[in-house]
Amino acid sequence: MRRLSHIAELEAESIHIIREVAAEFQKPVMLYSIGKDSQVMLHLARKAFAPGPLPFPLLHVDTTWKFREMISFRDAYLKQMGHPLIVHTNRKAAAEGINPFDTTSQKYTWAMKTQALLEVLAERGFDAAMGGARRDEERSRAKERVFSFRDKNGVWDPKNQRPELWSLYNARVDRGENMRVFPLSNWTELDVWYYVQREKLPVVPLYFAAERPVVERDGNLIMVDDERMRLKPGEKPMMKRVRFRTLGCYPLSGAIESSATTVQEIIDEMNASRASERQGRMIDHDEDASMELKKREGYF
C-alpha cells in the first residue's frame, strides 16, 4: 500500500483546513506575522487555491516594534506575490505611550497584540481568522482545537471547547462571534523547517546567523535594532554571531548564539539543540500559565 510521507500528510491536512475556512465562512482573514510559520501557512494557502488567487486578505497586527528586517521582508514578499495586506496597529495605545520598555510585558501584549487584533476583527467584520500557531509551541496550545471558537468578546474558554472529531469541523458562529483556525496545529518546529527547505520558501534573514549588535539582558541576548532601544546603565552593545528561533518585537525577542547560515544548518542545529523554541520569548515567562491567560483574553 502506498503511504504518503508524514510531511505530505500534514500538507494535505492543512490544505483541507484552509479550504474549509474559505468554504464555510462569510469573511475570513489570514494572519500574516512574517515568521517562518506564516510563510508556511501562506504557501499552503496558495497551494489550496491554485491556479486561482487567495479568496481572503492577509492581516498583519503591527506593534510598531517589529524588527526592521521583518517589515522590509513583508513588503517585498507580498509585493512580489501581489496580494493585498491589511496592517493594523493599536494607535490609541501607542499614542498613550505603551511600549515594551516602560510597560509590563503582559500589558504591552494585551494592548498591542490582543486588543489590536480584536479591534481589527470587529472593525472589519471578520468571522474567521487563521493563524500559524502550532500545538507543540507551548503547553496550553497543546489543547487547542483546530477550529477554536471565540465569543463576542473574543474570549477563549478552554473548558468549553467544541469537541472536534475526524476532519469534520463545526464552523458555525453567530453574528459578532468568530473562529480562530490553526491550519498548522499538527506541525512541529522541525516539520516547519523541513518544509521551508523542501519548498524553498524565503524566510526573514534574522533566522540565519550573522554578526548583530546585541546586549545581554536577564540572560537573553537582545538585539539593538534601532535607535529606540533603551540601554540600561552598564549595558553596551556588542557584536555577536546570533540568530533568532522566533521573531516578534525586537526588545522582547532573545537571540541564540549560532553559526547556522542555511536551513539545513538550522535543522542540524535543532536536532542537536536542547532548548525549546519559546525560551527566547520573554512574554511567555511572566508568570506560570501566562500563555493560557493571554489566550483566554483573546491573544492568538
Add this chain to the structure above:
Amino acid sequence: MGWEDKELLRLAVVGSVDDGKSTLIGRLLYETGSLFDDQIAAVKRASKQNGVDLDFSLFTDGLKAEREQAITIDVAYRYFSTSKRKFIIVDTPGHVQYTRNMATGASRADAAVVLVDARYGLQQQTRRHAYLLRLLGIDRLAVAINKMDLVQFDRARFEAIKRDFTVFAEPLRFLRVDFFPIAAAGGDNVCAASEKTPWNEAGTILEYLEKVPAGSGSADQPLRFPVQLVLRPHLDYRGFAGQLVAGTVKPGDDVLVLPAGRKARVKAVDSYEGELKEAVAPQSVTVRLTEEVDCSRGDVLVSVNEPATVARELEAHLVWMADAPLQVGKPYLVKQGTRITPAKVKALHGRVDLETLDEVPAQGLSANDIGRVSIECSRALVVDPYVKVRATGAFIVIDPLSNATVAAGMVKSAVKSTGDVGAVTADERFTRLGHRGAVVRVGTAEAATRLERQLFDAGIVAAVVGSRDLATALEAAGVVGIVADGSAAPDVDGLIKSLRSG
C-alpha cells in the same frame, strides 16, 4: 531514509483517572528526546513542590486548572518522533463525564493504548473505553498494565488482568490485542525492556508503536472525493477542490458525481506543482472533469464500480456529547463530508449498556451515552457504513440554535433514497437540479430573454412566462420563472449565487 520520509501514526492513549496516562506520555516524550532542557527544568521545579524529582505527568498537563486538580480535563496533543515514525499522540481523559473527549481523540487514531492500573484491574471505564475505541474504528489495541512496581512485578497479577480483558473484549472482535507489563513512572517496558519482567514476551510500548500498522488503509479503498469548493479562477478553468479521503484518482478514470448520479470522466488531477499522474488518499488536490457536469460543495466523486450509497435515512450509532439530552424529533444539523443538512432523529432504538455491552431500551440519551438511532436528513447524503470507509461513514450533529457539536455519529447502514414515497420536497428538487426555484421579475421582454439565456448557460433551468401565476408555478416545481413587468432587473451573478445556495 531521511527523517522527512517517516510515516505518521496517530495514537490515542486512554485510561481511567490516575491510571498514569500523562505519566506514560511524559515518559515517551522524555525517552525519545522530544523534550527540551528548559521544559525539563520547568517540570523539575514544579515537581519539587509535589515532593518528587521529576513528575512525568507534568509534561503534558497544560492547563492551570488541571494542574490544580492534578487530572487532565481536556484532549491534549503531543508530538514525538523516532527514526521510523512521527507520532501524534492524543492524551484523552479518563474522568467519567469526559467520554466525549476520548471519542474525539479516538476518531482520528490509527492505534490506541489503553491503561489499566495493575492494582485494581479492569474498571467500568476500561470497558467503556475499549468499546468506544472499537466503535470508533480502532482494530488493534495495546493494553498497558501500569504500576507493575506497586504489585512487585507479579506475573500472576499481570496474567489475571490479561485473562479478564481477553474475556471481556472477545465480543468486540479486535483484530489483535497486545499486553504490556509496565511501570511508566520508573520507565519499565516503556522504551527499554525491564529486567524486572524477564517473563515479558511483548517487548516495549515504543517497539510496538513503531511496528503497528499505520493508517487505516484508505488508499486501498474505493474512491471517495468530497468536493470542498469549486475553483473558477477564469472562464477556461473549473476545478473541484477537495481532499481524497479514500482511494486513488487519475486522469481518464470514470467517476460518479453523487448524489445526482451523473457519470463523468476525470480530465486532470491538479496540484500547485502541476498536473499529477495520480493522487492517493489523503492528498488534497483539484480534479477537473471532461464533461460540464453540475457539481458543487457537498457533492462526492466516487468510484463507478464501488459507489457509495445516496441516502436521506441513516441508521447510526451516536455518542452523545452535550449536556442537553437528545430529543427525538427536534431539528438538528448533520455535517457529513462537506455537506450540512437539517436532520431529525426519527427513532431511538436503544442505548448501549457499557457494563454488558448489550443494547437496552432507552427513553433518551444524555452526555456520554451511546445509542442507536434512525436519522432522517432533509438533503441526501453520500455515505458508507463507518466500518467500511471511516471518512464517509462519520458525521457530527450540531444544535442549530447553540451551534454546539452535540453528538458524533457513525453510520451503520443507509436506506437508499430511491424508494421514497410521498410528496417531493424542495430539498429533493434542489438536490436534483442544483438550484432552487424562484420568480424573477425584469423590465422588458428583451431583458427576460437575455436573462433566460444567461441562466440556461449557467446550468439553471429557467423559462420566460407571461404572468406572475405561471412564474409561481414554475418556482414550486423548483425552476425559475421569468416575468417582464417593468421591474428593475436583478444582478445576474448575485442571482445565480443565491439560486445555487438553496
